[in-house]
Amino acid sequence: MQIGNKLFPYPILNRTKNLSAYKTSNFYFEYDETDDEADFVLHNAHYVLQNDELRDLVANGKAEVKLLVECSPTVFRENYAITEEPSDIRIPFGSLKDRVVISCFMYAKENITCFSSSDFLEDYSGYQFDIDKYSILAVDDGYTTRIEYDDTIDDKVSSIFLIISNEDTDVIKYRNQGTKIVIDVPSDAFTAYDTLKTNEYTRNIFFGLLAIPALQFMLQQVQVDMKVNDTTLDDETVDFVWLESVRNAYKRINDNDLDDSTFLKADVEVLAQELLNKSSSKALDDVFGIITQQQMEALIDE
Amino acid sequence: MSKIHIHYMTDEAIETLKKNQKKVTEYMKANQNNSSWISNVYSGDLYTEKKFMIDDFSLRLASSSNKYTEEVGYENAITIYEALKDLPAYVLTDERFWAWINFDYCYKAAMQAMPITSKSTFINHWVFGAGQRRGVFFGVFSREFYRVALSVDNQSPDKYEYTKFVYDNPERIRNLTWRANSSNRKLVLSAIKAEKKAFDYCDSIPEMSELYKKAERGQYNLYTELAKYISLYGSVRLIDVVSEEDMIDEIYSEMIRFINEKREN
Numbered sequence: 001m002q003i004g005n006k007l008f009p010y011p012i013l014n015r016t017k018n019l020s021a022y023k024t025s026n027f028y029f030e031y032d033e034t035d036d037e038a039d040f041v042l043h044n045a046h047y048v049l050q051n052d053e054l055r056d057l058v059a060n061g062k063a064e065v066k067l068l069v070e071c072s073p074t075v076f077r078e079n080y081a082i083t084e085e086p087s088d089i090r091i092p093f094g095s096l097k098d099r100v101v102i103s104c105f106m107y108a109k110e111n112i113t114c115f116s117s118s119d120f121l122e123d124y125s126g127y128q129f130d131i132d133k134y135s136i137l138a139v140d141d142g143y144t145t146r147i148e149y150d151d152t153i154d155d156k157v158s159s160i161f162l163i164i165s166n167e168d169t170d171v172i173k174y175r176n177q178g179t180k181i182v183i184d185v186p187s188d189a190f191t192a193y194d195t196l197k198t199n200e201y202t203r204n205i206f207f208g209l210l211a212i213p214a215l216q217f218m219l220q221q222v223q224v225d226m227k228v229n230d231t232t233l234d235d236e237t238v239d240f241v242w243l244e245s246v247r248n249a250y251k252r253i254n255d256n257d258l259d260d261s262t263f264l265k266a267d268v269e270v271l272a273q274e275l276l277n278k279s280s281s282k283a284l285d286d287v288f289g290i291i292t293q294q295q296m297e298a299l300i301d302e
Numbered sequence: 303m304s305k306i307h308i309h310y311m312t313d314e315a316i317e318t319l320k321k322n323q324k325k326v327t328e329y330m331k332a333n334q335n336n337s338s339w340i341s342n343v344y345s346g347d348l349y350t351e352k353k354f355m356i357d358d359f360s361l362r363l364a365s366s367s368n369k370y371t372e373e374v375g376y377e378n379a380i381t382i383y384e385a386l387k388d389l390p391a392y393v394l395t396d397e398r399f400w401a402w403i404n405f406d407y408c409y410k411a412a413m414q415a416m417p418i419t420s421k422s423t424f425i426n427h428w429v430f431g432a433g434q435r436r437g438v439f440f441g442v443f444s445r446e447f448y449r450v451a452l453s454v455d456n457q458s459p460d461k462y463e464y465t466k467f468v469y470d471n472p473e474r475i476r477n478l479t480w481r482a483n484s485s486n487r488k489l490v491l492s493a494i495k496a497e498k499k500a501f502d503y504c505d506s507i508p509e510m511s512e513l514y515k516k517a518e519r520g521q522y523n524l525y526t527e528l529a530k531y532i533s534l535y536g537s538v539r540l541i542d543v544v545s546e547e548d549m550i551d552e553i554y555s556e557m558i559r560f561i562n563e564k565r566e567n
Contacts, residue, residue: 001482001483001542006537008538009538010538028389029560049540066540066542066543068540068542070482071485072434072435072482072485073395073434073435074391074392074393074394074395075391075395075435075438075448075484075485076485077483077485077486077542079540079542079543093390093392094390094391094392094393095391095392096391096392097391097392097395097396098434105540107540107543132538132539133539133548134539134540134541134543135538135539136538136539136540147392162313162314162317162319163314164317164321165318165321165322165344166321167321167322167323167324167325168321168323177317179319180313182317184321187322196347228334273555275456281503296504
């Protein structure tokens with residue numbers, strides 16, 4: 001659960017300063033993300049609270065802090081008590097997949113009357129508020145992380161591309177599907193592709209015709225997203241999961257990590273070709289070879 | 303009981319089916335008992351075996367003399383839940399797993415449970431065409447699994463008491479599952495318990511029983527309004543920490559208020 005820009009009918013302390021109704025107070029949680037064989041572990045999870053009145057509520061048992069872990073794709077939502085003392089929270093891996101939102105809330109354990117803080121913003125200064133039981137007092141919208149399962153453990157290694165026969169299109173289209181880049185191919189053209197895809201002589205041709213333009217298109221989309229939204233490659237990997245494979249491939253080829261600034265400056269058409277073994281230019285050689293071979297055979301037949 | 307490995311439909315197969323809806327719908331209408339037609343749409347590998355194992359199970363089918371009734375649906379839902387409940391959530395919410403259940407393992411029962419009645423039946427109910435989360439709660443058998451998973455009360459001597467209650471009228475759970483807070487099983491089960499408490503109370507008083515029935519009808523009925531009320535109640539509260547007792551009291555009071563309003567309409 002994330003509060004975002006939602007307005008409350010009473011002052012709340014928010015980690016995001018411009019959404020907070022307090023002047024200088026702070027509330028946030030911290031953890032180190034680790035994992036072992038069985039569990040996703042929030043290591044040393046604890047909160048930091050800098051506000052005397054709210055600290056008094058916790059000390060007097062009138063409020064407490066919970067960490068909320070939510071994974072909508074797996075219908076998982078659990079809350080965990082945390083304190084200022086670091087402790088580990090373990091969540092079985094099987095419960096999580098894709099996007100996981102981890103947020104933190106301080107809430108009233110009972111009805112609280114006449115609550116006020118000397119650090120309220122001016123608009124609220126001097127006012128007292130009655131807070132209902134279970135109402136949120138402080139919020140840290142936290143983090144979004146992503147859990148991926150390696151299907152290769154019990155499955156064959158799969159490509160980042162999915163090439164699909166689509167009866168509703170007469171042109172080739174590309175789309176992001178999280179873990180894969182989907183290439184929709186018109187049904188008739190797909191039949192030709194499907195017949196020839198295992199032929200060793202057509203590999204570069206199909207990569208040049210289908211995969212490289214698709215990757216180029218998607219990389220461009222990621223670049224635009226990063227520039228417009230001021231995000232990082234790590235952020236983008238949440239939605240474009242296949243980027244992780246791209247980054248691994250880049251490192252294998254260049255012996256360097258693909259960092260944000262290198263990626264933002266990169267010519268995506270060049271990057272896509274380099275990542276996919278320069279198949280476009282190799283495809284030209286292969287086409288030339290195939291046609292020359294056919295002509296030679298025709299000459300011999302004559 | 304013998305064990306079998308679960309399977310996933312391959313990514314390529316599932317995407318191909320989704321992108322050839324017209325063809326798929328025609329094949330499904332023409333083939334109620336057997337899904338071998340799929341190889342006419344996708345010629346590659348259809349399924350991959352996964353490491354997890356389940357008890358081999360079968361579902362009740364309608365026959366020429368018996369229709370696929372709500373009672374059959376309820377029994378099948380329990381069978382599915384009992385057979386699959388130990389699988390991890392990431393499998394139970396995977397479109398590829400349910401595609402194997404629907405198109406291969408339980409095809410005939412799935413065709414009876416969710417016949418192809420419109421152009422959108424396949425994309426909305428047989429695969430997760432409307433998105434991951436909606437797909438789970440729309441899918442032919444995935445929604446049956448989750449209706450049981452969210453209503454089973456392991457503390458009760460009759461653990462399926464509330465499951466039976468929601469299967470008597472699926473609206474009682476359907477509206478609760480659309481919203482993000484439905485991931486909180488405690489909240490959903492509390493809401494169903496409150497619904498049953500209100501139902502039992504009204505059932506004991508003839509006038510209230512009539513009003514309850516009235517409140518269940520219409521576009522803005524007891525259940526659609528209840529789901530909205532829970533969202534409203536949780537708007538400034540951390541709904542996840544509300545005790546079951548408080549949640550039942552809150553929802554029960556709201557239901558009785560809504561039902562009593564019907565006296566004036």
